[in-house]
Amino acid sequence: MLMIWQQMWIYVAENLPEILLAVKDHMILLVLLPVGAAAAVAVPLGVMATRWPLLERLAIPFADVIQTIPSLALLALLIPLGFGIGNKPAIFALFLYSLLPILQNTYTGIKNVDPDLKEAAVGMGMTDFQLLWKVELPLSIPVIMTGVRTATVMAVGTATLAAMVGGGGLGCYIVRGLQMMRDYMVLVGAIPSAVLALLADGFLVLVEQWVTPKGLRLLQQKSQ
Amino acid sequence: MAVRDLNFTVEDGEFVVLIGPSGCGKTTTLKMVNRLIEPTSGELYLFDKPAVSWSKVELRRKIGYVIQSIGLLPHLTVAQNIALVPELLGWSKNKQQQRVDELLQLGGMDPATFRHRYPAQLSGGQQQRIGVLRALAADPELILMDEPFGALDPLMREQLQIELKNIKERLKKTIIFVTHDLNEALFLADRIIIMKEGMVVQDDTPEGVCQSPVNKFVAHFVHRALSPAVPTTIVSRLRPERVVAISNRRRS
Numbered sequence: 001m002l003m004i005w006q007q008m009w010i011y012v013a014e015n016l017p018e019i020l021l022a023v024k025d026h027m028i029l030l031v032l033l034p035v036g037a038a039a040a041v042a043v044p045l046g047v048m049a050t051r052w053p054l055l056e057r058l059a060i061p062f063a064d065v066i067q068t069i070p071s072l073a074l075l076a077l078l079i080p081l082g083f084g085i086g087n088k089p090a091i092f093a094l095f096l097y098s099l100l101p102i103l104q105n106t107y108t109g110i111k112n113v114d115p116d117l118k119e120a121a122v123g124m125g126m127t128d129f130q131l132l133w134k135v136e137l138p139l140s141i142p143v144i145m146t147g148v149r150t151a152t153v154m155a156v157g158t159a160t161l162a163a164m165v166g167g168g169g170l171g172c173y174i175v176r177g178l179q180m181m182r183d184y185m186v187l188v189g190a191i192p193s194a195v196l197a198l199l200a201d202g203f204l205v206l207v208e209q210w211v212t213p214k215g216l217r218l219l220q221q222k223s224q
Numbered sequence: 225m226a227v228r229d230l231n232f233t234v235e236d237g238e239f240v241v242l243i244g245p246s247g248c249g250k251t252t253t254l255k256m257v258n259r260l261i262e263p264t265s266g267e268l269y270l271f272d273k274p275a276v277s278w279s280k281v282e283l284r285r286k287i288g289y290v291i292q293s294i295g296l297l298p299h300l301t302v303a304q305n306i307a308l309v310p311e312l313l314g315w316s317k318n319k320q321q322q323r324v325d326e327l328l329q330l331g332g333m334d335p336a337t338f339r340h341r342y343p344a345q346l347s348g349g350q351q352q353r354i355g356v357l358r359a360l361a362a363d364p365e366l367i368l369m370d371e372p373f374g375a376l377d378p379l380m381r382e383q384l385q386i387e388l389k390n391i392k393e394r395l396k397k398t399i400i401f402v403t404h405d406l407n408e409a410l411f412l413a414d415r416i417i418i419m420k421e422g423m424v425v426q427d428d429t430p431e432g433v434c435q436s437p438v439n440k441f442v443a444h445f446v447h448r449a450l451s452p453a454v455p456t457t458i459v460s461r462l463r464p465e466r467v468v469a470i471s472n473r474r475r476s
């Protein structure tokens with residue numbers, strides 16, 4: 001048991017620059033990029049779903065279906081669909097996976113804004129756009145951010161699969177370790193990705209608090 | 225159908241109180257005035273024009289509205305809440321701030337203390353005050369108030385009633401005020417409209433309502449409001465131990 005830790009540390013010490021590069025690829029190429037793109041698509045889509053009944057009935061079931069496809073199967077499916085191998089199919093799959101939590105939370109966040117508040121706002125003469133921009137979105141920020149957080153934590157873990165289709169990231173060490181039957185090398189991929197998931201989660205909790213309007217935070221504290 | 229047979233006019237500068245038991249259609253009536261609810265039949269005139277000829281948004285910005293559940297926006301400060309309609313109307317920041325301070329003073333709240341607070345940092349009574357001030361902000365010709373003092377203790381309630389009466393006498397606003405407290409109605413109203421099950425039962429001055437109720441329902445309503453605070457049926461139901469507990473005397 002002691003052996004494996006020692007081996008791992010030796011490996012890390014000898015390959016640190018390469019490992020850090022893998023961490024960078026993992027977090028930027030396979031997490032930040034797909035989750036960011038998903039947020040850019042899913043937030044407006046979630047907003048529109050609260051306005052257009054047709055979209056409401058299509059978008060969320062669609063994202064739901066994607067979510068139920070096993071991640072490895074989705075990755076494999078994207079290869080013959082023109083994405084080839086490497087990071088590209090992985091980025092696209094992670095993008096698709098991140099859509100649902102963000103879409104869902106944007107949609108329910110807005111739908112769950114206190115109807116009395118909406119009525120007060122409309123009754124005072126807000127247009128639908130003003131209602132959205134000045135009331136519904138600010139009040140949904142915590143819920144939307146929770147969706148982003150869920151998507152991010154999921155992506156950090158799922159990104160390890162990118163190596164299965166020739167992509168980069170920390171998954172490379174897991175795949176290589178399994179192929180070469182070197183347990184310590186598996187740990188070089190597995191431990192940092194678990195730690196990164198926790199760090200990303202903690203970081204986004206802070207971001208969530210930071211972007212939540214102050215008055216809303218005070219209200220949350222009061223009702224606790 | 226929440227409202228069935230409703231027929232009344234409100235004159236410029238009049239303080240009209242809608243009153244009736246829970247579920248009789250008071251809130252529904254107010255919401256028809258600012259077109260949150262459209263009547264399925266009948267005619268509604270606002271500011272001498274058919275309601276439907278107004279743009280909803282424009283109309284609502286001319287009408288102050290205090291909703292039953294207060295409805296302050298929790299993410300906005302007191303100042304931003306009060307200046308909501310002025311902001312929608314595009315007033316300059318300077319003018320907005322002036323107006324906010326003026327109104328806070330009118331409502332007996334120190335501007336420097338309260339301007340930057342959030343609704344979560346206010347007591348229930350202070351929130352209701354801000355709700356009322358918000359409705360006054362853009363100097364609307366007509367103000368709708370749906371049980372604005374509903375959730376208050378009697379003392380605070382009385383104080384705000386007096387303040388509102390002062391405000392009304394100073395500002396000469398047209399106000400439609402909903403309550404189910406006849407004492408409140410008698411104190412504030414120029415005219416009282418008593419409703420029951422979506423219909424107007426009596427439309428009269430406070431004196432008229434008290435002195436010549438049109439039917440048993442109104443008579444009962446008046447009798448209950450004018451009799452002592454605790455109805456006899458409840459007094460007779462209080463057991464002696466209870467009375468002791470309330471007056472906090474030591475038990476022997």
Ligand SMILES: Nc1ncnc2c1ncn2[C@@H]1O[C@H](COP(=O)(O)OP(=O)(O)OP(=O)(O)O)[C@@H](O)[C@H]1O
Nearest residue numbers: 225226227245246247248249250251252253292404
């Ligand atoms: N959105 C709605 N759809 C259908 N019926 C409604 C709706 N809102 C209210 N009602 C019904 O309409 C009737 C009148 O409701 P309204 O809210 O106007 O009563 P109210 O006089 O304001 O009562 P309260 O004193 O309890 O506030 C009630 O019977 C209520 O159940």
Ligand SMILES: [Mg+2]
Nearest residue numbers: 250251252292
């Ligand atoms: Mg009501």
